Amino acid sequence: MSDINILVPDLPESVADATVAVWHKKIGDHVKQNDILVEIETDKIMLEIPAQHTGILKEILEKEGSIVTSKQLLGRLLCKKIHDDMEKDIVNIHHDQEIQTSSQLSSRSIQEESDNDISGFAIVKESSDNKDLFDQSFNNNQMHHNIAQQKSVSKKNDFFVKGRDETRVPMTRLRKKIAERLVNVKQNTAMLTTFNEVDMTSIMNLRTKYAKIFEQRHGVRLGFMSFFVKAVFEALKLFPEINASIDGEEIVYYNYFDISIAVSTDRGLVTPVLRNVDNMSIVDIEKQIKCMSMKGRDGKLKVEELDGGNFTITNGGIFGSLMSTPIINPPQSAILGMHAIKERPVVIDQQIVILPMMYLALSYDHRLIDGKDSISCLITIKDMLEDPIRFLLEI
CATH class of the missing domain: 3.30.559.10 (Chloramphenicol acetyltransferase-like domain)
Incomplete structure (x- = not known):
């Protein structure tokens, strides 16, 4: 296994520096030889930097928007034989993300069921307190109805606000x-x-x-x-x-x-x-x-x-x-x-x-x-x- 440096190519004398425009790969991505890793932009043209070897993108040192010069180190590529530990790390990262997503979905499902139980209150058991329960149910339903109306108004306001949004992007x-x-x-x-x-x-x-x-x-x-x-x-x-x-x-x-x-x-x-x-x-x-x-x-x-x-x-x-x-x-x-x-x-x-x-x-x-x-x-x-x-x- 060996690390291969990803370097800014030699820039002409008329070009002082360049900007990291876009990384096409993320850390941990498998990369084939000649795949485009990153593009850098000068004040004249866009330059593509391909992978010199097959491997895994190990490290990104200069993020998008960074100013770089000739031969500056952009990142590192892990090539040839890959350690099992690194492969396990990559698998574990994806596994942890799946567990986290599953946990979030389960929590959301439980919360939704709980909300439904609170807001339903459609069946009222026979008891001396039926009237109180009915009043409480009515008040609860009225409260949720008011909240729903507020959310509806809020969504409408959000719609109009979003329709007048402005998008700002940096000039190339x-x-x-x-x-x-x-x-x-x-x-x-x-x-x-x-x-x-x-x-x-x-x-x-x-x-x-x-x-x-x-x-x-x-x-x-x-x-x-x-x-x-x-x-x-x-x-x-x-x-x-x-x-x-x-x-x-x-x-x-x-x-x-x-x-x-x-x-x-x-x-x-x-x-x-x-x-x-x-x-x-x-x-x-x-x-x-x-x-x-x-x-x-x-x-x-x-x-x-x-x-x-x-x-x-x-x-x-x-x-x-x-x-x-x-x-x-x-x-x-x-x-x-x-x-x-x-x-x-x-x-x-x-x-x-x-x-x-x-x-x-x-x-x-x-x-x-x-x-x-x-x-x-x-x-x-x-x-x-x-x-x-x-x-x-x-x-």
Whole structure:
């Protein structure tokens, strides 16, 4: 028999500590190798800690809500051969609980029978004191009737009170971090948003024509996001100030192109990073986006997959948003917001036509990016999307 320590995994330098979110096992539970013992939450992701061996959870040292750091001891697992004494202890615990439950049920049954005997008093023996007994019975019944009425009123009051209850739960680390970052952006940047609209006809026609063969050949669907990533990349090449950030009193210009994609999860919004998009094809981008979305949904994203990023794309259109003002993802200086595609009347060559249109929103830090550059950047993205053949010609 041996004790195996359950430790916090190595956390990246950008993550100072974590919070014990939930223990999936209790002390005394049998555990199989690779069973998830506990989940810890950082300000970026949730990390699962599996059992390294088969055994019994012997000890929990850090309860849910505790703040922990890298390599900190969370608990201990009793592995391999298990002492008979420990097995007996576990059995005895369950046996004692059963005895206690049985005893409580017996006591409750006796009490209920006693109550019934007191409140019944339906049969009165023949005696000279029958009248007194009858009066006593009447008084007892009246007393219990009044108590029953009070309980009924109390239950009604409880019902109305419960209907107006409030539930308080602590914010998750991720939600707190998101809140801090959003407030920080509003307070410490000169954020402005410029809007435009794009005709999605060309991209929708491409998808209609090639979607089936694309999926058959590459094993992934042809979506909209890959076109937007490509369009943003072309715009960032032309406007280096947007592919930059402010660090104190310095401007950092990035000579590489890493684009964050906003992914909604049950725990909040995360932004995994597509790295070196200048070397990625449409196929590569679609495969990466699918992989990141699945990891985000299952809580499998790693911290290093969320670090960095020079520019963010977020798509509120998947939830039906027609227009919004996206908030910059610090320390980045700009973010592009996609929205729902709606057929709208548009004037083309003095003729009113119905086209599938999408509103675009580019939020930017005015301390670094001038209005002219932000507007020109958004127009470049619009032009690329309306004529996607330019991606292939690089014009």
